[in-house]
Amino acid sequence: MDDFRISLYSFLLQRFIDKGKILKVKPGNTLFEECERVKNIYLLLEGSLALGRSHRKGKEFTLKILDGEEVLIEYQMFKEAPKYHFHAKAITECKFLQIKKEDFEEFMLGDMRAMSYLTRWLSSRYIKSQLRCQDLMINGKKGGLYSILIRLASRYGISVNDGILIDLPLTHQELANLTYGTREVIQRMLKELREEEIILYDGQKIIIKDLSYLKRETDCQNCPSEICGVN
Secondary structure (H helix, E strand, C coil), rough: HHHHHHHHHHHHHHHHHHCCEEEEEEECCCCEECCEEEEEEEEEEEEEEEEEECCCCCCCEEEEEEEEEEECCCCCCCCCCCEEECCEEECCCEEEEEHHHHHHHHHHHHHHHHHCCCCCHHHHHHHHHHHHEEEEHHHHHHHHHHHHHHHHHHHHHEEECCCEECCCCCCHHHHHHHHHHCCCHHHHHHHHHHCCCCCCEEECCEEEECHHHHHHHHHHCCCCCCCCCCC
């Protein structure tokens, strides 16, 4: 598990649990929208949600999938009147601790230990984003899908008889949103992987039979778990 993430999360939870507001968001509803002014920081207490962006033509792109014990921060938090560069949409029913932006910033600027946790958390997020961009640029659409499957296996993988079960139901469209491709292209590539016995389907869940193949095709660097993920 991501020590940086847990350290920052636990530190903020301990500081604000009795001062923040508890919010619940139902599946499919948004916590905030793109271009909305940032007024709060959120701690994800329960549930799963997707951070994404919407193209002007209507297509959605999923930047991250977050589960419990996560911090939702707009990276320009210390800027005057910042706006969100992404939206947050609940996948399952979610519960959040809402912290006012001003209270968060005052606490961070006045506590060096808290700032240290925040700096390390931001650093790990930067590296993750950089590596995902690298995978898409160097390996193309196919490598982008393989990379996402590797990251999903790292984050949600469970060992089963046939290989590694990605214990997260995803439609072809949701995978396309994660890889910035189209549903048709993703469907074709998944079919090829299934025919080559690299993966299996179990409903909307995928079993990876040959993870080493995906890693070879993407020149995987076997990053530690705090870097290899979709969060």
